[in-house]
Amino acid sequence: MHELSLAMSILDIAGEESDRxxxxxxxxxYLKLGPLSGVIKQALISAFDLxxxxxxxxxxELVVExxxxxxxxxxxxxxxxxxxxxxxxxxxxxTPCGDVVCGRELEIVAMEIES
Amino acid sequence: MSxxxxxxxxEVRTQVLKANDNDARLLRxxxxxxxxxVVSLVSSPGTGKTLFLERTLTMLRERYRCAALVGDLAxxxxxxxxxxxxxxxxxxITGSVCHLExxxxxxxxxxxxxxxxxxxxIENVGNLVxxxxxxxxxxxxxxxxxxxxxxxxxxxxxxxxxxxxxxxxTKIELATVTEFDREAAYASVQAVRPGMRILELxxxxxxxxxxWLEFLELRSAERSxxxxxx
Numbered sequence: 001m002h003e004l005s006l007a008m009s010i011l012d013i014a015g016e017e018s019d020r021x022x023x024x025x026x027x028x029x030y031l032k033l034g035p036l037s038g039v040i041k042q043a044l045i046s047a048f049d050l051x052x053x054x055x056x057x058x059x060x061e062l063v064v065e066x067x068x069x070x071x072x073x074x075x076x077x078x079x080x081x082x083x084x085x086x087x088x089x090x091x092x093x094x095t096p097c098g099d100v101v102c103g104r105e106l107e108i109v110a111m112e113i114e115s
Numbered sequence: 116m117s118x119x120x121x122x123x124x125x126e127v128r129t130q131v132l133k134a135n136d137n138d139a140r141l142l143r144x145x146x147x148x149x150x151x152x153v154v155s156l157v158s159s160p161g162t163g164k165t166l167f168l169e170r171t172l173t174m175l176r177e178r179y180r181c182a183a184l185v186g187d188l189a190x191x192x193x194x195x196x197x198x199x200x201x202x203x204x205x206x207x208i209t210g211s212v213c214h215l216e217x218x219x220x221x222x223x224x225x226x227x228x229x230x231x232x233x234x235x236x237i238e239n240v241g242n243l244v245x246x247x248x249x250x251x252x253x254x255x256x257x258x259x260x261x262x263x264x265x266x267x268x269x270x271x272x273x274x275x276x277x278x279x280x281x282x283x284x285t286k287i288e289l290a291t292v293t294e295f296d297r298e299a300a301y302a303s304v305q306a307v308r309p310g311m312r313i314l315e316l317x318x319x320x321x322x323x324x325x326x327w328l329e330f331l332e333l334r335s336a337e338r339s340x341x342x343x344x345x
Contacts, residue, residue, distance in 0.1 A: 002214055002245035009131050017127060027122055031131070038247035038274040086270045087306045088277075096309030100277070106248070108129045114120050 003043040007051035007062075010108065014057055017111055027112040028061040034105035035069045035085040069103035135249055138217035142252025147342060149229035152335040153237065155251050157275055158259035159268075160241030163285045165193045167259065167318040168238055172200035174328055179233040184223050186215040186240045193238070203227070214245035217252055234335070243268075247275040254338060255331075261286040262295035266303055273307040281312045283327070288317040 014026045033041055041064050048062045069082045073090035079101055080090050089096050130136055146153045158164050168183060175181050182203040185193045194206035207215060207223050220237060229235070237253060239246045258279035260268045263286055269276040276282065282304050290297070297315075304311050314330060316323030 002212075002248060005212070006131055006248075009134065013127075013129050013131070013133070017125075021125075036274050036277055038244065038278075085277075085307070086273050088309055089306070096305055098309035098311075106131045108127045108131060110124050110126050112122055112124050114122050 003039060003047035004051060006039060006044060006106070007047040008055075010048065010062065011051055011055040011057060011060075013108055014060060014111065015055070017113070018057075021113060021115065025114040026057055026060050027114055028063055029108060030063045030065065030110040030112075032065050032067050032105040032107045032109050034067050034103040036100065036103040037106040039106055041066060065109075067102060067105050070101040071097035071103075072099040072101050073097050074099070132248065132250075135217050138221060139250035139252040142217055142221055143254075145229065146235070146252060146254065149232070150339070151229050151232045151235050152255075152331075152338060153235045153251075153253045154255045154257060154331070155237040155239060155253040156257050156259060157239045157243065157246045157279065158241060158285075159243050159264060162241070162259045162261045162264065163318055164238055164241065164259055165196055167283070167285060167316075168236055169197055169200050170318040170321070170324055171236070171328070171331075172197065172202050174324060175234060175331075176200065176202050180231055181234045181236070182227065182232055183236040183238065184220060185238045186219070188213070188240060209240055213240055213242050214249055215239050215251060216249050220251050234331075243272040243275045247272075247278050255280045255334060257281050257283050259283045259285050262290045262293050262300075266296050266299040269300075269303040269307045276304060276307045276311070279308070279311070281314065281330075282308070284313065284315045286317060286319070287315045287322060288320045 014029055018024050018026050033039060052058050052060055069085050070079050071082060071088060073080050073095055075093050075095045076090060156164050172181050183197055184205050184207055186207045186209055187193055188209055191206045194204045197204045205223050207219050237251055256279040258276055301313060304313055314327050316327055
């Protein structure tokens, strides 16, 4: 259950952003989450609901965008989106693809602020 | 009358784990500068990490200077067991935290002169979920699973297998009695981490331990060469 500590990190980063903008109110936080991040979306949202109560941002919303898993197939010389992260094989030619292009994201991309 | 407020979107682009990533980067740099090769171990509880580490340290200490950090939710039992290997051991009690973070590693290293070490091992908390997310600054991450746990373990925990460098199948002395399906286990590893190196061993009987140590020494030598070239 590491989602709670991640939720607290997200709120810390929001706090830094607010401070940098002279105490601006943060309305929402937009997060990109990949299937290989090791984080379950629902668990993170639940943890976030709990963590924000203990922070200065009790009304801030967390908006999670789940991004797909993409690998590079060196045989097809193309990037492929994979439907499942338990089988890292090219869906076209079947070659195992260890070259993950995206899918590990655990990144805050934007915030909605009020000023 | 209050001033009118406006809402706008601002781009942030920040890794949620930036604090840990930064601590891990500093640790990695320090390990490189001191010439210590750092190996971390992750597995479920009960895979045999501690016995594997005890055997590894006992064999390795004849030729190298080694030490280990051991993460656990509670108790210092593992550290006490590992002390039998006769190398410096420190326990990191994580309390309710289900994984190690880079900061815990750097805090635990206070007072140790890393220049005096060739190998440092970091045994993570027994957990195949949470440790996947945290970089500890290690050079090599081992994920262990035993023949008694089921061949599909990698597919059940793809993220941890995907972040690890080497898979170690433990308790291989029980392979026959448990009807361990080697082919299925290898396929499961390759499905989640294509090209991953797999080693099989028994820390109890010693089977495969020499091959593991040869592999470790080779990787360490390759790393030293790479750093010299750089």
